[in-house]
Amino acid sequence: MSALYGGIEAGGTKFICAIGTGPNDIRSEKIIQTTTPDETISHVITFFQKQLEMHDIAALGIGSFGPLDADPYSPTYGSITSTPKKGWVNTDFVGTIHQVLDLPIGFDTDVNVAALGERMWGAAKGLDNFIYLTVGTGIGGGGLVNGQSIRGMMHPEMGHIRIPHDLKKDSFKGICPYHVDCLEGLASGPAIEKRWGSPPEELPKGHKAWKLEADYLALAIVNYIAITSPKCVIIGGGVMNQQQLFPMIRERVKELLNNYIQTTEVIDHIDTYITPPALGERSGILGAIALARKMVDS
Amino acid sequence: MSALYGGIEAGGTKFICAIGTGPNDIRSEKIIQTTTPDETISHVITFFQKQLEMHDIAALGIGSFGPLDADPYSPTYGSITSTPKKGWVNTDFVGTIHQVLDLPIGFDTDVNVAALGERMWGAAKGLDNFIYLTVGTGIGGGGLVNGQSIRGMMHPEMGHIRIPHDLKKDSFKGICPYHVDCLEGLASGPAIEKRWGSPPEELPKGHKAWKLEADYLALAIVNYIAITSPKCVIIGGGVMNQQQLFPMIRERVKELLNNYIQTTEVIDHIDTYITPPALGERSGILGAIALARKMVDS
Numbered sequence: 001m002s003a004l005y006g007g008i009e010a011g012g013t014k015f016i017c018a019i020g021t022g023p024n025d026i027r028s029e030k031i032i033q034t035t036t037p038d039e040t041i042s043h044v045i046t047f048f049q050k051q052l053e054m055h056d057i058a059a060l061g062i063g064s065f066g067p068l069d070a071d072p073y074s075p076t077y078g079s080i081t082s083t084p085k086k087g088w089v090n091t092d093f094v095g096t097i098h099q100v101l102d103l104p105i106g107f108d109t110d111v112n113v114a115a116l117g118e119r120m121w122g123a124a125k126g127l128d129n130f131i132y133l134t135v136g137t138g139i140g141g142g143g144l145v146n147g148q149s150i151r152g153m154m155h156p157e158m159g160h161i162r163i164p165h166d167l168k169k170d171s172f173k174g175i176c177p178y179h180v181d182c183l184e185g186l187a188s189g190p191a192i193e194k195r196w197g198s199p200p201e202e203l204p205k206g207h208k209a210w211k212l213e214a215d216y217l218a219l220a221i222v223n224y225i226a227i228t229s230p231k232c233v234i235i236g237g238g239v240m241n242q243q244q245l246f247p248m249i250r251e252r253v254k255e256l257l258n259n260y261i262q263t264t265e266v267i268d269h270i271d272t273y274i275t276p277p278a279l280g281e282r283s284g285i286l287g288a289i290a291l292a293r294k295m296v297d298s
Numbered sequence: 299m300s301a302l303y304g305g306i307e308a309g310g311t312k313f314i315c316a317i318g319t320g321p322n323d324i325r326s327e328k329i330i331q332t333t334t335p336d337e338t339i340s341h342v343i344t345f346f347q348k349q350l351e352m353h354d355i356a357a358l359g360i361g362s363f364g365p366l367d368a369d370p371y372s373p374t375y376g377s378i379t380s381t382p383k384k385g386w387v388n389t390d391f392v393g394t395i396h397q398v399l400d401l402p403i404g405f406d407t408d409v410n411v412a413a414l415g416e417r418m419w420g421a422a423k424g425l426d427n428f429i430y431l432t433v434g435t436g437i438g439g440g441g442l443v444n445g446q447s448i449r450g451m452m453h454p455e456m457g458h459i460r461i462p463h464d465l466k467k468d469s470f471k472g473i474c475p476y477h478v479d480c481l482e483g484l485a486s487g488p489a490i491e492k493r494w495g496s497p498p499e500e501l502p503k504g505h506k507a508w509k510l511e512a513d514y515l516a517l518a519i520v521n522y523i524a525i526t527s528p529k530c531v532i533i534g535g536g537v538m539n540q541q542q543l544f545p546m547i548r549e550r551v552k553e554l555l556n557n558y559i560q561t562t563e564v565i566d567h568i569d570t571y572i573t574p575p576a577l578g579e580r581s582g583i584l585g586a587i588a589l590a591r592k593m594v595d596s
Contacts, residue, residue: 082560129450145443145450145526152427152443152527153561160558161521164462178558223459227525228443229450260458260476262380263451 003058007288010064016285017047037091059104061291063113070108106291111142112149117287122278131230134237139184159184163219187216214248222256236277301356305586308362314583315345335389357402359589361411404589409440410447415585420576429528432535437482457482461517485514512546520554534575
């Protein structure tokens with residue numbers, strides 16, 4: 001019997017737990033509502049305990065909402081730290097699981113982990129440098145540089161970059177509680193809803209909201225390009241279900257770069273350079289499985 | 299006789315060539331004016347040929363102005379590519395030297411290489427993730443992520459990020475020929491000179507130019523922090539000889555982050571987090587020596 005891998009996609013509204021080896025081999029999966037840390041994590045543990053009665057599990061990968069501490073040398077490694085999510089501040093996520101389940105556990109941000117999924121089975125197959133961005137309730141970004149997940153002082157917080165905000169063109173102030181009109185404050189799902197009075201999914205495809213949204217996301221992407229020079233930019237999340245955004249973003253990125261960056265990716269292959277996740281909404285949970293596999297392989 | 303290392307800091311106005319092993323052991327050094335590629339590179343070759351008559355040189359490191367191709371798997375590896383520097387477009391820099399000098403040659407951007415110098419002997423000793431920014435005639439940024447120089451689709455072009463530009467506060471349009479009011483267009487030395495009518499070094503320390511300059515650089519730095527989460531941000535270059543900028547930048551970065559990033563580096567140690575290069579103007583040439591050492595060690 002060859003071993004399986006466990007994955008947890010820990011989100012602010014739900015946790016997805018799964019075991020398997022990859023996209024075509026998920027043996028069991030369970031959705032758990034995110035309530036208190038005690039309750040939620042105990043349901044998670046119960047799921048994996050039951051699986052362990054039936055299967056050999058080699059390792060567990062966790063992609064979590066944050067901010068969190070993913071530095072194995074830190075005393076608070078494995079915790080969700082200063083999150084705005086009520087009740088979850090300073091939750092020792094990995095420690096609590098590890099006390100009960102004696103498995104190697106990998107832990108990183110939801111977006112860094114989703115990026116791993118896209119690298120192993122999706123749109124970034126084999127790439128050592130790319131960005132994975134999600135645009136939904138919040139905006140988060142992760143990815144790899146030099147073949148490894150981006151991590152330094154802490155993890156990236158790519159949704160909180162400052163971008164030009166022309167108040168004459170867009171008088172909406174922004175809704176980030178920390179930075180007001182950072183990218184997330186201007187372009188997240190709730191920002192769109194507050195600006196236009198309707199949730200994104202109810203705005204018509206021809207609404208001027210989408211041109212503005214594409215402009216903001218393009219500004220963010222040219223900054224990611226200037227700073228880490230990704231070989232691919234994957235954009236997922238609920239807002240990106242508006243597929244009409246992709247051609248608008250691609251065109252605007254080219255306009256903004258204005259031939260300063262003359263690579264074949266940008267000049268000849270912009271359609272694959274700026275792309276939806278190939279794994280769709282499964283990047284997160286499959287990325288968690290990918291992280292578990294990485295724990296054993298490395 | 300133990301081997302020495304050769305370094306070239308290739309700039310738009312001058313090339314510095316040196317041999318040695320580190321900051322306290324530079325055996326010979328020569329400054330060559332940057333004229334045509336043929337003339338300049340032939341002077342460079344002559345310098346190293348003479349050194350090779352006297353010394354054993356194990357490898358050569360080059361930090362160059364760009365844009366350039368530093369991808370060893372690319373057919374144009376080792377070239378300066380689409381540079382605005384007259385006469386230097388598509389110059390096969392590494393190839394021309396390698397035809398004559400049979401040495402391992404390392405090649406990267408001036409800023410990525412200066413970062414290596416600061417990592418080996420300077421302000422980023424041992425750090426695997428930090429940014430090195432230079433603010434002068436242009437603005438360039440490089441550094442390391444996951445222990446290696448940042449490289450992907452191409453190298454970073456950190457001076458060309460878009461940042462908020464409040465035309466009511468600063469009606470100066472910007473001077474970047476590609477992007478008008480990107481960071482470089484607003485905050486480089488020539489931008490300061492054009493905005494205020496005097497070169498930076500002639501503006502009094504109390505001039506309001508410096509508050510504005512600190513604001514722009516702080517906006518850039520919070521974006522670098524949000525995207526790569528560096529453990530240290532080193533800022534060099536001619537404009538940063540205005541030492542009064544450092545406290546203003548540090549204060550403004552803290553204001554802009556607004557307690558969203560709660561790390562000890564930002565909260566407790568901002569003075570060492572945002573810092574001048576410890577090697578001063580020597581980061582570039584010493585970084586080239588560091589790159590040469592890395593070619594042999596790795």
